[in-house]
Amino acid sequence: MAVPVACNLCGANEAQLLFPNTLGTDRRSGSIERYRCTSSGYGKHLAIVRCTQCGLVYASPRNGDEAILESYEDVVDELYVEEQLGRVLTFERNLRPLLALVGDVEHPRLLDVGCYAGVFLEVATRHGWEAWGVEPSAWAAEEAVRRGLHVIRGTLATAGLAPAWFDVVTLWDVIEHLTDPKGEMQRVNRLLKPGGIICIHTIDIGSLMPRILGPHWPWLMEMHLYYFSRRTLAQLLEENGFQVIRQFSQGRYLLLDYLLAQLQAVSPQLSRLLRGSARRLGLSRRPISINLGDLCTTLARKTAEA
Numbered sequence: 001m002a003v004p005v006a007c008n009l010c011g012a013n014e015a016q017l018l019f020p021n022t023l024g025t026d027r028r029s030g031s032i033e034r035y036r037c038t039s040s041g042y043g044k045h046l047a048i049v050r051c052t053q054c055g056l057v058y059a060s061p062r063n064g065d066e067a068i069l070e071s072y073e074d075v076v077d078e079l080y081v082e083e084q085l086g087r088v089l090t091f092e093r094n095l096r097p098l099l100a101l102v103g104d105v106e107h108p109r110l111l112d113v114g115c116y117a118g119v120f121l122e123v124a125t126r127h128g129w130e131a132w133g134v135e136p137s138a139w140a141a142e143e144a145v146r147r148g149l150h151v152i153r154g155t156l157a158t159a160g161l162a163p164a165w166f167d168v169v170t171l172w173d174v175i176e177h178l179t180d181p182k183g184e185m186q187r188v189n190r191l192l193k194p195g196g197i198i199c200i201h202t203i204d205i206g207s208l209m210p211r212i213l214g215p216h217w218p219w220l221m222e223m224h225l226y227y228f229s230r231r232t233l234a235q236l237l238e239e240n241g242f243q244v245i246r247q248f249s250q251g252r253y254l255l256l257d258y259l260l261a262q263l264q265a266v267s268p269q270l271s272r273l274l275r276g277s278a279r280r281l282g283l284s285r286r287p288i289s290i291n292l293g294d295l296c297t298t299l300a301r302k303t304a305e306a
Ligand SMILES: [Zn+2]
Pocket: 007, 008, 009, 010, 011, 012, 051, 052, 053, 054, 055, 056
């Protein structure tokens, strides 16, 4: 049953409705299909509210935390593995600032939270990192292990990792899916060495696109529970033992065919036509760098115990 949720940042219960629930009586709501990484559940979301005290934007009311975690445990997504090239290019680029921050540690130790099938771990390993991952989806975790990666199935709360052991912890497109971001920041803080780095990449509700598009901003989705701005994310980090180093918008590489497939939401015919043309021209697998300014990376350093 869906129940109202208190603010995860300041604990307040009063919130103002920003976008009403668009799931209606759709019985597929909460179905596993929507929790896939390549799911296109655009335009369908829970009610989204803004805390009247601190301004945090989040989905409420919503189902209990256990039901949400179970949805992720059962996710199976063959498409994700096929769509790898764009991700590899994106992660190659995203790794660079992290390397600069760890300085001259020889084989820095990294943990990727919600690592899915382990694409980032593969990239990091190739660049000399000792890379570990935690992933709730049984299918994705098995896929990563099959590829020879160190991946523990579960969550940070259950993984049993040693404290003060990692130089860097990353969360790529993960924090917006968590039921308790504050608790997760405290767990990450414990796992990091003193002075260790946290890297969070997430959608940015304070950027220009959501202000222009309003209810049509495509990242308003059922599986997104938290919509941080740079300010609310910085506050979350600073209240949990971190000091923000840098926040910057960071896009991603997508294959042309994947982009054209997204056009289905606007016009299935146009999408089919353009995908066919791109195939004939041999351009389907061309990577395109996309940055609409609504995805933000935040780098922060552990300066105190949470
Ligand atoms: Zn609040």
